Amino acid sequence: MNVLIRNTGDQPIYQQIYMQIKSAILSGELKEGDPLPSIRALAKDLRISVITTKRAYDELEKNGFIRTIPAKGCYVARPNTEMLREERLQQLEAHILAALELAPSCGLGAENIIDMIRMFDKELL
Template sequence: MNIFIDNKNGSPIYDQIYNQIKSSIINGELKENDALPSIRNLAKDLRISVITTKRAYDELEREGFIYTLPAKGCFVAPKNTELLREENLKRIEELLTEVQRRAAACNLSADDIIEMYKYLDQN
């Protein structure tokens, strides 16, 4: 698992870690029961505070993406299909908002967008 910290991003480091691990879980790159790097090792590899890494892991656990076994580490939680569905719906809404914004800039109607979607769906 590769995590990249972008200091120019403007987003807090713990949030960048949280988002990248969460994306890897949702996209299936990390599978159910896969072990995550230990909090200390990840902090050392990224050259950041253990507290920052712990905060990201705590948030992932709070939202049900990972679980912790004392003295064993953190692991990817069994997928909650409803949670994943909601995450995907949220992402689709974000993408559709972007499509809507770009379509307006090009004077495309909703019918034009639907036609484009139908064409893509056929391929």
């Protein structure tokens, strides 16, 4: 797993960690039961504060991505299918919205986009 911290970004560091671990879990790079580094180990390796790291882990745990076993450590939680679906649905909507925003500049309407989707769908099959 890669975690890259940008100091220039407008995103707080705990949020950067949260997003990157979350996407590693969603993409399947991290699987259920995989151990995560301890908060203090990650803080040391990333050279950031312990509380910043803890906050990212707390968010991850609150949203059901990881679970903490006291005195053992943090593990990737059983994927919550409902939430995963929700998450992906949001991504899908974002892509469709982006397509619809681009469409007028090519002189296309929503109908044309739907046609294109059907065409690609056939090709994929």
